Every structure is written in structure tokens, then in C-alpha cells.
Amino acid sequence: MPSFPYRAGIVSPPPAPFVDILIQHVLGGKSYSVKALLDTGSDMCAVPRAIAEEGRWNAWRRVRVVTPVGISLRPLHHVAFEVFSARMPVLAVECEQDFAIIGRVVLNRFVMRLDGPGLQIEIT
Secondary structure, eight states: OOEEEEESSSSSSSOEEEEEEEEEETTOOOOEEEEEEEOTTOSSEEEEHHHHHHTTOOOSEEEEEEETTEEEEEEEEEEEEEETTEEEEEEEEEESSSSEEEOHHHHTTSOEEEETTTTEEEEO
């Protein structure tokens, strides 16, 4: 069962579960290696705006997104995530962060064990 250490100081002072993933537009092009927050409180996934701009990805459409800072319309992209040795198509909104967010739409495909005291996550 692979395990991944939590990382501190990326989102806020408490350590959080992050993994390294590859992101690519479903139509192909460059793959981007990026850190991703495993966010069980998020319905959707998100990709850094800087990656979408560099890849010149055209948004499929814009969707209303509710975040801790308010409601906004965000571009929605068809991408492929390569995470936990699996590649899967994902609809992901753009975010301002320099890391991706993996929400429940992807997380629900795996069995995970969050080990807070051990500061790691185990995936099966």
C-alpha cells in the first residue's frame, strides 16, 4: 500500500496531504508535473491557472464555483490526471494556487487512510 507524507506550510501552517501528479489536456500536448492537495471537502478538481495559460487550453465552459472567499465563474477544462499510478479524465476548474486540487470526484475512486498523527496518507 503506497503512502505519501503530508507537507507543511503549502496551504497553511498545519500539514496537509499532498501528492505529485501529472496533468495534461485531454487533447494532448505537454504534461505538467505539479503538487496536488487531496481535498476531501472539495467536490471538484482544480488546475493552476498558470498551467492552463501556458498550455493555451481553451475552456470547455465557465462554471459557478463556491470557495471560502466567495462565488465566482471559473473556466472549466477537460484534462487528464495521472495520480496513484492511474490516468483518468477529469473536469477541472482553474485556480489561482500554484498547486492542483484533487476533489472527491477523483478521491472517491480510491480507498484512503489519513494518518494524522503519522502525517501521511495511505492509498489502496
